[in-house]
Amino acid sequence: MSVDGEGYGCAVDLIHLSDGDNSFRVRVLGRRMPGVLPLHDLLDTEVLIESGFVTGRLDLGLFPDDLDGWSHALDVLAAGGDVCWMDDDRSPEIRFQALNEEHGTPAVHVEDVARSGISVFLPLCLEDGWIDDQRRLLQLVRREWPSEVLRTSPGAYEWRR
Template sequence: MELISLSDGDNSFRVRVLGRRSPGVPHLHDLLDAEVLITSSFVSGRLATALRPSDLESWARALDRLSAGQDICWRDDDHSPEIRIQPYNEEHETVAVRVEDLGSSCVSVFIPLCLEEGWIDEQRRLLARVRQEWPSEVLERSWGVYEWRR
């Protein structure tokens, strides 16, 4: 299931959720396996990653900032690919996405995308579908202490 799907027919950037990492294991149950997919006429790539419930929350906040015309940086930690999105890149006069995987492959990709109006609303819809399909079902009461939500 797509969490992010940005495409103009020539270039695309997607984050696809594959499913729960370890269903039934409380400390790993809400961790989602995912992949970042980039496609253009010049380069194609795939990068395995994992998403926590906090990543979905920060993606929701990032969509609010994009809606306000602000650039965003999502998942900028040492263990995840850094995803930067500009709602308007002056050089290309389009939306632009930069993905940097400095933690493992040291690869960076920049993709300009000519997106239709309403692209942010579509990303919100995709986020809602992912949350519906894989709701957070575990609470961490204190560090290392987990219980199922009731």
């Protein structure tokens, strides 16, 4: 964890995949609107991509459902499947391959059609146990920023007790 300069406090990686040459991270910076219903649980994050060829950064907002989706994506990857996470109109599409046949490694493909129109493909030579490492990061994010807002009906929210 590190302290950033934007008043968020501690930034925590939700996803960190790196092989020394290529790196893909989703870093949680903090709550977007702490104390304000219903946006209290919305987390400001950034997608960070680094390779010898390209370096990029995208802003991203995550709701608790998105964290649940990442948990499900990890289950699919652990079973050897490919998965698309964050495939909605408000976010870049992020696809993960448990094994890209051309490169013989896991791979990440990020496509930001809505904003920049840029697409990046990263093959990553990851160590065994990388999925378990991502599960630990997810648990850390959930401990740091637990869901505190409950949707009681469409358009109605209250604090969890």
